[in-house]
Amino acid sequence: MDSAWAVEVMRKAPxxxxxxxxxxxxxxxxxxxxxxxxxxxxxYFHCAPVGDKLDAIASCPAVCLTAVSRCMPTVGPRDGSxxxxxxxxxxxxxxxxxxxxxxxxEALRLICRRFLPGHMDAFDEAVRRSLDRTVVVRITLLxxxxxxxxxxxxxGEEMKFGRME
Numbered sequence: 001m002d003s004a005w006a007v008e009v010m011r012k013a014p015x016x017x018x019x020x021x022x023x024x025x026x027x028x029x030x031x032x033x034x035x036x037x038x039x040x041x042x043x044y045f046h047c048a049p050v051g052d053k054l055d056a057i058a059s060c061p062a063v064c065l066t067a068v069s070r071c072m073p074t075v076g077p078r079d080g081s082x083x084x085x086x087x088x089x090x091x092x093x094x095x096x097x098x099x100x101x102x103x104x105x106e107a108l109r110l111i112c113r114r115f116l117p118g119h120m121d122a123f124d125e126a127v128r129r130s131l132d133r134t135v136v137v138r139i140t141l142l143x144x145x146x147x148x149x150x151x152x153x154x155x156g157e158e159m160k161f162g163r164m165e
Contacts, residue, residue, distance in 0.1 A: 006089035006147030007040035013067035013089075016043070020056035020063055020095075028052055034065070034139070035110040043093070043139045044107035056136065057095045063139055065091045070149075084150065085130070091145035098136040107136045113154030 004074050008018060019029040030053065032045045043065065047053055057063075070087040105127055112123050151159045 001147035001149055002061045003144030003146065006091070006145035007036070008069045009069045009087050009089040009147050010034075010040070010043070010065070010091070011036060012069035012087075014069075016065050016067045018045070018053075018065055018095075019065050020053060021054050021060040022052065023059040028056055033111065033115055035107070035114040037110065040145075041141050043163070044136055044140075046099070046108060046111060046134050046136050049133060049135050053137070056095070057097070057137065061094045061096055063093050063095045065089075065093060065139065065141075065145070074152075077152055085152065087147070087149045087151070089145045089147045091141050093139040093141045094141065095137050098138050101131065103138070104131060104134070104136040107132070107138065111113060114132060 015031040017029050017031045018034070019027060022028050024034045034043045034045045036043045038136060067089045069089075070085065071083045074083055074085050075081070076083050098107060108127055108131075109123060112120060112126075149159075153159050
């Protein structure tokens, strides 16, 4: 699937798993609540000022993002095989702490709009109280994300090669 489709998978996913490399070289993957900017090139998450994620970013800023926005076990409509219908995306990026206060605030606004849109009236006060003790991380994608899916149409044919309906 094309990169625009993959960005939409990332926007719809309830969380995105971000995989880091710890300072000792071991892998560390964690599902996070990310929000992407309008163009889909920058993605943000927030965290505490200390922890595995920040230690990993300091030693190796390269990360991998994976998202699944649809996952449904099913029986193949034509042959009765057990299978899985899904929509997924993967992207590679560079993670870094955001130091600019206005970018931090806008990133937190994106996150809040995505996950708590009905509470934007409390946003400014929450940011005022906690901005200085909240870390925001920007992940800049190094290339457009790619996407994959398995999906059947109404007649039971697998929709391949980017076929949309």
